[in-house]
Amino acid sequence: MPVKVAVNGYGTIGKRIAHALLKSPDFELVGIAKYNFDYSAVLAHRLGMKIFVPRDKLEEFRKHGVEPEGSIEDLVSEAELVYDASPAGRGAKNKELYVKYKKPAIFQGGEPPEVAEVSYNTLCNFEKALGKSYVRVVSCNTTGLLRVVCSLGSNAVESVFGVIVRRASDPKEDLKGPVSSLALDSAQIPSHHALDAKAVVGDLAVETVAIVAPTTLMHVQVLKIRLRKPAGFEQVVESLESSRRVLLLDAAAGIDTTGKLVELARDAGRPRYDVYENVVLASSLSRSGVELTLVQAVHQEAIVIPENVDAAYAVLNLETDVHKVVEKTNKLLGVGELKYLITTGAK
Amino acid sequence: MPVKVAVNGYGTIGKRIAHALLKSPDFELVGIAKYNFDYSAVLAHRLGMKIFVPRDKLEEFRKHGVEPEGSIEDLVSEAELVYDASPAGRGAKNKELYVKYKKPAIFQGGEPPEVAEVSYNTLCNFEKALGKSYVRVVSCNTTGLLRVVCSLGSNAVESVFGVIVRRASDPKEDLKGPVSSLALDSAQIPSHHALDAKAVVGDLAVETVAIVAPTTLMHVQVLKIRLRKPAGFEQVVESLESSRRVLLLDAAAGIDTTGKLVELARDAGRPRYDVYENVVLASSLSRSGVELTLVQAVHQEAIVIPENVDAAYAVLNLETDVHKVVEKTNKLLGVGELKYLITTGAK
Numbered sequence: 001m002p003v004k005v006a007v008n009g010y011g012t013i014g015k016r017i018a019h020a021l022l023k024s025p026d027f028e029l030v031g032i033a034k035y036n037f038d039y040s041a042v043l044a045h046r047l048g049m050k051i052f053v054p055r056d057k058l059e060e061f062r063k064h065g066v067e068p069e070g071s072i073e074d075l076v077s078e079a080e081l082v083y084d085a086s087p088a089g090r091g092a093k094n095k096e097l098y099v100k101y102k103k104p105a106i107f108q109g110g111e112p113p114e115v116a117e118v119s120y121n122t123l124c125n126f127e128k129a130l131g132k133s134y135v136r137v138v139s140c141n142t143t144g145l146l147r148v149v150c151s152l153g154s155n156a157v158e159s160v161f162g163v164i165v166r167r168a169s170d171p172k173e174d175l176k177g178p179v180s181s182l183a184l185d186s187a188q189i190p191s192h193h194a195l196d197a198k199a200v201v202g203d204l205a206v207e208t209v210a211i212v213a214p215t216t217l218m219h220v221q222v223l224k225i226r227l228r229k230p231a232g233f234e235q236v237v238e239s240l241e242s243s244r245r246v247l248l249l250d251a252a253a254g255i256d257t258t259g260k261l262v263e264l265a266r267d268a269g270r271p272r273y274d275v276y277e278n279v280v281l282a283s284s285l286s287r288s289g290v291e292l293t294l295v296q297a298v299h300q301e302a303i304v305i306p307e308n309v310d311a312a313y314a315v316l317n318l319e320t321d322v323h324k325v326v327e328k329t330n331k332l333l334g335v336g337e338l339k340y341l342i343t344t345g346a347k
Numbered sequence: 348m349p350v351k352v353a354v355n356g357y358g359t360i361g362k363r364i365a366h367a368l369l370k371s372p373d374f375e376l377v378g379i380a381k382y383n384f385d386y387s388a389v390l391a392h393r394l395g396m397k398i399f400v401p402r403d404k405l406e407e408f409r410k411h412g413v414e415p416e417g418s419i420e421d422l423v424s425e426a427e428l429v430y431d432a433s434p435a436g437r438g439a440k441n442k443e444l445y446v447k448y449k450k451p452a453i454f455q456g457g458e459p460p461e462v463a464e465v466s467y468n469t470l471c472n473f474e475k476a477l478g479k480s481y482v483r484v485v486s487c488n489t490t491g492l493l494r495v496v497c498s499l500g501s502n503a504v505e506s507v508f509g510v511i512v513r514r515a516s517d518p519k520e521d522l523k524g525p526v527s528s529l530a531l532d533s534a535q536i537p538s539h540h541a542l543d544a545k546a547v548v549g550d551l552a553v554e555t556v557a558i559v560a561p562t563t564l565m566h567v568q569v570l571k572i573r574l575r576k577p578a579g580f581e582q583v584v585e586s587l588e589s590s591r592r593v594l595l596l597d598a599a600a601g602i603d604t605t606g607k608l609v610e611l612a613r614d615a616g617r618p619r620y621d622v623y624e625n626v627v628l629a630s631s632l633s634r635s636g637v638e639l640t641l642v643q644a645v646h647q648e649a650i651v652i653p654e655n656v657d658a659a660y661a662v663l664n665l666e667t668d669v670h671k672v673v674e675k676t677n678k679l680l681g682v683g684e685l686k687y688l689i690t691t692g693a694k
Binding site: 015036037038039040042043064171172173174180216217252253254255257259260262263264266267268269271272273 | 362383384385389390411519520521563600602609611614615
């Protein structure tokens with residue numbers, strides 16, 4: 001019997017989680033919670049999703065031809081697991097409802113770490129999430145950074161220095177910026193990414209600085225990683241590629257910008273041009289003794305979706321072998337297929 | 348028997364035409380011509396497309412695991428119709444080859460009008476392309492403008508004044524600009540769009556001014572149309588929507604920017620987020636006596652694809668009824684489905 005799952009919030013992350021659940025034989029999407037009417041309610045409705053809305057919004061949705069299934073509380077009470085994909089900071093408030101109905105919940109990185117028992121990344125601490133009630137999937141840039149660190153093995157890493165050039169907004173967020181300047185992401189150094197990474201891997205020596213750039217497509221990270229022992233180039237490549245969540249892009253593919261990377265995703269038929277993988281430009285990967293430098297692109301809208309799906313297996317104790325979970329989720333979403341497409345030609 | 352068609356050039360327009368042909372029962376894609384190796388050759392190869400390359404590039408493609416089927420000349424000689432989707436200006440040179448092999452060809456708007464017997468838009472002059480050997484589908488902005496004019500009926504239009512705010516480059520074109528200024532598109536007024544529109548509808552009184560803006564997603568056009576006779580609002584809406592190539596977007600959909608429009612296309616599962624329709628913001632549509640004002644978005648990568656498919660039916664005399672052709676192409680590409688999705692909710 002598939003597990004009944006609810007998605008609370010139908011924005012950038014929520015709609016992607018909901019679409020993933022629709023395709024999975026292991027989960028049944030009970031419904032989505034939507035707080036304001038717009039076109040996406042119509043699309044979701046037509047895909048057969050049940051829509052739950054705040055009690056005072058029932059009429060608004062009806063007026064536009066979308067009959068709500070019930071209230072947000074109804075949705076939570078019907079589910080066995082809730083994904084909280086509400087705007088940053090709202091999840092911590094929503095938690096009261098999950099506690100009231102005794103439902104386990106998976107939160108997003110916009111919430112404070114205290115919202116959950118575990119701040120989570122599959123490749124780093126899957127086991128810690130097993131059977132937990134409240135798990136927080138860390139945000140896009142932290143997920144991108146941790147995938148690299150934990151693919152190499154967090155014990156093998158002495159320190160990480162990362163400069164993150166962040167996209168200013170998602171494509172649909174017209175009122176965020178900057179639109180023409182570069183800005184320091186937060187007044188303090190390190191940026192929250194280092195703190196978040198430590199919330200997952202407690203003893204990681206990591207410093208991050210984030211600069212916001214006027215683009216919507218993807219983040220770019222420049223990572224300088226100091227290893228405890230020298231590692232061969234082949235060994236590094238093999239480690240990075242082992243989970244298929246990190247894709248090394250051969251220069252022969254002709255892709256050297258985030259714009260061209262999005263074009264690849266569009267051409268490859270990825271839904272919403274979603275790139276679930278960290279994309280490391282192979283030409284940027286350099287190694288000198290114990291020092292490793294690389295440049296990678298991180299698709300902020302999509303990269304945490306695999307980890308969100310993985311986390312459900314852990315929370316529900318559905319599958320306790322991390323390798324099997326990664327394989328299942330990769331297959332469900334097509335993670336790693338881009339690599340296959342490219343190295344076929346570029347080997 | 349499906350007609351054998353070749354696509355010469357596999358960039359923004361060529362790959363979209365090729366993908367459309369793959370889905371059509373009326374055409375058989377003989378192959379595509381590709382001039383330089385990159386990832387898209389691998390993707391095309393894996394989709395089963397035959398790839399033809401310049402003789403001196405055979406080795407380059409082989410080296411990357413893509414076995415070419417033959418030379419560009421082989422491709423042309425095997426086809427019954429050629430789409431020329433080469434970079435602007437190259438099509439006129441390629442024409443020598445089409446003449447040599449006596450193959451009809453459909454050119455793009457980047458070529459000079461003289462390359463063809465007819466500059467073409469389906470809603471304006473489909474009949475003129477019937478049985479012709481060389482037809483030129485006018486460029487994206489001109490197509491967007493002409494669809495509106497000819498939906499209203501070019502005879503019903505006294506004059507058109509259009510201000511086009513052009514996207515600076517396609518998403519993958521990293522070296523085009525401007526990236527931060529606004530620029531006048533060409534030194535002269537009117538811009539080429541008015542001249543192109545007249546190449547299709549000879550006696551149209553039309554003036555256009557184009558400004559280039561730093562964005563990649565879509566163009567936006569502000570049109571002021573003077574009608575010969577006053578028309579009712581309902582009548583205007585009905586005319587615009589009759590072909591389903593012009594979509595009026597209700598304000599309730601919550602879409603008021605090109606970014607949100609792209610998000611809609613992504614959410615609706617449009618391949619490559621392609622928007623084939625002119626998208627008129629219903630809230631912008633205003634009428635005062637004989638004057639009509641509207642604002643519409645034009646997706647530069649996708650909007651000419653329906654017209655390219657239509658043109659093949661005309662050139663080959665496969666179907667001489669323009670309404671049937673529009674219906675066939677709309678069905679093939681899913682043109683008009685977005686309207687259906689939205690007005691379901693917003694009526």
